[in-house]
Amino acid sequence: MKKYKSQATQFLEQLKAQKPHLEQAQREGRALLWDKPQNPEETRRTQLARIKQHSYVYHNE
Numbered sequence: 001m002k003k004y005k006s007q008a009t010q011f012l013e014q015l016k017a018q019k020p021h022l023e024q025a026q027r028e029g030r031a032l033l034w035d036k037p038q039n040p041e042e043t044r045r046t047q048l049a050r051i052k053q054h055s056y057v058y059h060n061e
Helices: 007-018 022-033 040-049
Strands: none
Touching (some): 007 022
């Protein structure tokens, strides 16, 4: 018995078969924005600059 595959799954499998480099390019692009080493000074400055948000943001106080 064959398992059901949605059209989206079929499309993605076909796309990856046609362009095998696509997944590696996605990982490289993701690495540009995520999983960066943390700079302790930058982290500290970000935490100090953070403004506390009110529990109900639409209330003026």
